[in-house]
Amino acid sequence: MKRPAAAVLLLAASLTACAGDGEEPPSLTAPAVFYLRPQGDKAGVRDKMPYELKAEDGDEPGVRMLAADVPKGARDTVVIRKYGGCKGSSAHVTCEVDGDYSNWADAPRAKVVAAEGAKVGDSAVVTYTYITKDGEKLTARTRFVVGEPVVEALAPEYEKDGPRPGAELTDSVVVRNTGEVPVRGLGLELSASNGGFAEKYSNCRYPGFSRGYRAVCEFPGLTIGPGQTVTFRPAIRLRTKKSDMYVSYGKDVWALDMGPGHYDTYPKGGDFGDGPKLEVTKASGATRGAFVEGGGSTYVVLDSYADYEVSDVLLTGEPGDERTFEIKVRNHGPADADAAADVVFSPPFGMTVVKQPMEEYDDGVYQEYCESNGYAYTCAVGDLKPGGSRSFEFTVTLGDPGEGFLSLEDAAGTSPWDVGRRDPDPDNDEAVIRVEGEG
The missing domain is CATH 2.60.40.1080 (Immunoglobulin-like)
Structure with missing residues (x-):
């Protein structure tokens, strides 16, 4: 509201x-x-x-x-x-x-x-x-x-090949007024993911619930005339962590006497930072990116990868025997690639799946978790942290001895910055599920 x-x-x-x-x-x-x-x-x-x-x-x-x-x-x-x-x-x-x-x-x-x-x-x-x-x-x-003031912020460009994890990112806050009348008082919200801010401005509030990942700054005495551009200094400094693969940050701006908009809000309260004061200077030099009304955000894809592995499965028994087993997926890191992979289970010939993983989608109501095309089963691995693993339990009746296949595939990305796992070892993205007779 x-x-x-x-x-x-x-x-x-x-x-x-x-x-x-x-x-x-x-x-x-x-x-x-x-x-x-x-x-x-x-x-x-x-x-x-x-x-x-x-x-x-x-x-x-x-x-x-x-x-x-x-x-x-x-x-x-x-x-x-x-x-x-x-x-x-x-x-x-x-x-x-x-x-x-x-x-x-x-x-x-x-x-x-x-x-x-x-x-x-x-x-x-x-x-x-x-x-x-x-x-x-x-x-x-x-x-x-x-007439109206129209406040725009320079949205940083999307970077697909950023620095190594653990490096520090910097970016300036550049604001302009493309409206017909002056901006009289400016509101600014900064947001950062993962590592948060490397320093906190002394004239900005950092709401406690945001864990230091959001800052709200107000400049009631600032006037920005029509067509005028201003830059704030010092630049934003953002931390990255060793496990980061994606880092996002953004800047939202509004005229104080108009508010941030009808369907937007910003956090109240919070302590002021202990770093330098964020101050206005005149804009100078070329700027990268595009100005966006009200501000904008972007992603940086760091120079990292996530090494996923799926393990072999061995089952012994005679045709018609029932067996329960787990398909295990591990992330050897070093990066957290978010929900980047699906595991695909293609059973050996003659094997019949009688029970598969379920998920609760309503209170006490369950549905099958994995998608099936009548033969293969595709299960979303979800967000898997470095060093973590996830297992998918199936119950089957065996057929004759033979082999099926397990493979990891990149999940369908929905955003331009989604680059998958960048897995450096594709060999361990494939495994076999083998059925052997007991004799």
Whole structure:
């Protein structure tokens, strides 16, 4: 759930004092600033937090009144459109509402839009008045600005051939404003996988639940003009671990008075870092990568591999005998390649599978784990850590003596950075399942 922009709430002191014990006093909240597209312009910020006006006056039945007013000197900048039974003009609208009002959920609305001919950068303060069931007047004001700041961050390029595991990665934070009006205050979230940050900025918060892998930084005094680009220093420093094969990191940016978007959020709380201060400098030199609205993330594939092995299986018995055995897969490392492999079991001629691995997909409800084409069985190995192993148990009835096959195959990748295991020893990716008579 998105947090709205900062709200202006003006309440009379006497109203708060009159509230009963345990009863919340009436309230009216609205954003302090809201940006409008020029009349007829459908462009602008994606995933924008909609304007939110809320009034609270208990749950007792009865009509409350809500009014919206545009001052005389601003009527060529913004106008009001009325919906849901509201009445009035383009400069003054009244609506009958209830004690739990939200313009997101309720039909009566006084929607402010840019007036025809309003220029980018023009602004107007609209006053909202809410009259409670007891006749008290609450007011809230929003400055509506024509035009929007559009914040973009330089997303790092995907790297398929990165450094060796254990090396340190560095990257700069570069931000630009491609909107029509200045960014006044910037929010920044940094994220890192696996090894996390090598140093933590003293003016950024590191929420405890994220284990130091996320940082939130706010720059309320920063202004970025339309077309302006800024760079933050010092550069981000990211750790990698010896077991890493993939490392991801990202940067999300937003204008503080707009919030990070309608369907996004960022963590609250956390301690400040003990490293250098993250500060703004002028952008200089060439930049690699593409600017992405709101920021972006990338993967680095490190110069490593994962040596997987599947073991031979020997079964003894006569045709018709039932045997239970395990197919064992090991990761000899050194890397964690995520869910990179499937094991394929092709039974010897005459062998019949009577029981195979199962998985619980609902409470107490199971299904077959491996996929079968009527002969071979393909089982996803899943995430296998270096030094770890996984076994798949089958029960079969034997046929005549003979051999079947076990093989490891790269799982189907779904991302451009998925390079599989880069297994350096393909010979131990294949094994046999042999059936011998007891004599």
